[in-house]
Amino acid sequence: MSSTLELCAGEAALGLLPDVGGSIAYWRSGDMEFLRPVTDPHLVAQHGRAVAGYPLVPFSNRVAGDHFRFEGVDYHLAPSFAGENCAIHGNGWQRRWRIDMLSDSSATLTLEHTATRELAPQWPFSYRAQLRYDLREAGLSIGLLLENTDTRDQPVGMGFHPYFPRHDGLKLGFAASSVWTNGPDHMPALRIPAEGPWSFAHMRDVGQAAIDNCYGGWSGSAFLRWPRRGYALTVEASPELRHLVLFTPPAHPYIGLEPVSNMNDGLNRPGIADAGMRVLAPGQKMEGHIRMTVARC
Template sequence: MSATLELQAGAARLGLLPDMGGSIAFWRSGTMDFLRPVADPHLVAQHGRAVAGYPLVPFSNRVAGNQFRFEGVDYRLTPNFGGENCAIHGNGWQHRWRIAMLSDRSATLSLDHAPIGPRAGEWPFSYRAQLRYDLREAGLSIGILIENTDTRNQPVGMGFHPYFPCHAGLRVGFAASSVWTSAPDHLPLLRIPAEGQWSFAQMRDVGDAAIDNCYAGWSGSAFLRWPREGYALTLEGSPELRHLVLFTPPGKPYIGLEPVSNMNDGFNRMAIADSGVRVLAPGQKMEGHIRMTVARC
């Protein structure tokens, strides 16, 4: 089992798993767990280990048919998600990250990817990624950076996948301009206004709704409230992260609320003006920042 690296700030504790995709093992203060560890059997590279959140590099969500065309070249990816024939969430979560810097409250992890051997099917370009966690007594900040270390241009995206506990009465709120409905294969189908049943502009109970959709034109702020536990959390994303994936599996003790840069299947939809996919020239970098702040309510 991978060793857990622990950070501390006052009563707050953050557990990290550098060897398990740079994932978060736990984030808690006192008796409150702000993230919920989940063992997802579909994420086969995690080998059944429960994680509470993990980075999405060099892209978020699914790539249709495990293939995309970029600058006149066709690329094919290796499926990495059990139960579906698809590549999902990049490959950063599949590998060991190196500890680059460490203090009581902060850790910087790094990962170098080269498309050699089996890794060529994970992602066909070379990149370097950095992941920084900064713990405060009242919050957690996450910074993600991708650098193109290849000799070619490459398309990239990024994000973070936290699992939030879904206690009875959990309320969620955020503003977004539109949402992509999903086909049976979980890929984008139609873009519609984020209104009516799709709107979370007013905080509402998650309930039993089965949602697994990507919102576009996200304002950059989202709010969660656990009234029974007496806590509220504000989730903020930097301007590079203007999509938000909401995942509410019925009957599960968690939800996903994922700040990401690119829409689902963005590499095959780069003609969409706000697909969120960035093209990095050799040596260019992209970074995004996420801040989570907690308070009593």
């Protein structure tokens, strides 16, 4: 079993799993767990480890049919989500990350992906990614950097996939202009206004709604509140991350709330102006930042 690296700041503790995709194992302070460790049998590369959050590089969510076309070339990705014919969440979560910098409350992890014959089915371009965690007693900051180390242009996206506990009357609020409905293949089908049952503009109970959809035109802020525990959490993301994937599987004790740069299947949606995939020339970089702040309520 991979060892857990722990950061501390006052009463707060953050467990990291560099060998398991640079993932978060836990984030807690006192009697409150702000992230919920989840074992997902569909993500076989996590080897059955419970993780509470993980980076999404070099793209977020699904790629239809494990296939995309870029600059006239067809690329085929290895499926990475058991039970579905799709690659999902890039390959950073499948790999071991190197510890580059470490202090009591901060860690910087690095992944060097070289598109060798063995690894190209994960992602056909070479890149370097850095992931920085900064823990404070009142919050957690996550920084993502991706650099194109290939000799060719490449399309990239990024984000982070945290799991939040769904107990104690969890309430959620955020503003977004639109949401993508899904077809039978779980791919985006129709863009509609984020209104009615899709709207979280006024904070409301998450309840047992079944949502697994990508919101567009996200304001960059989301608010979670556990009223029976007396805690609230604000999630803020930098302008590069203007899509938000909400995942609320019924009868499960967690939700996913993922700040990301690209819409689901963004690699196959070049005609959509805000699909969110960015083309990096060799040597170019992309960054994204997420800050989660704790408060008592």
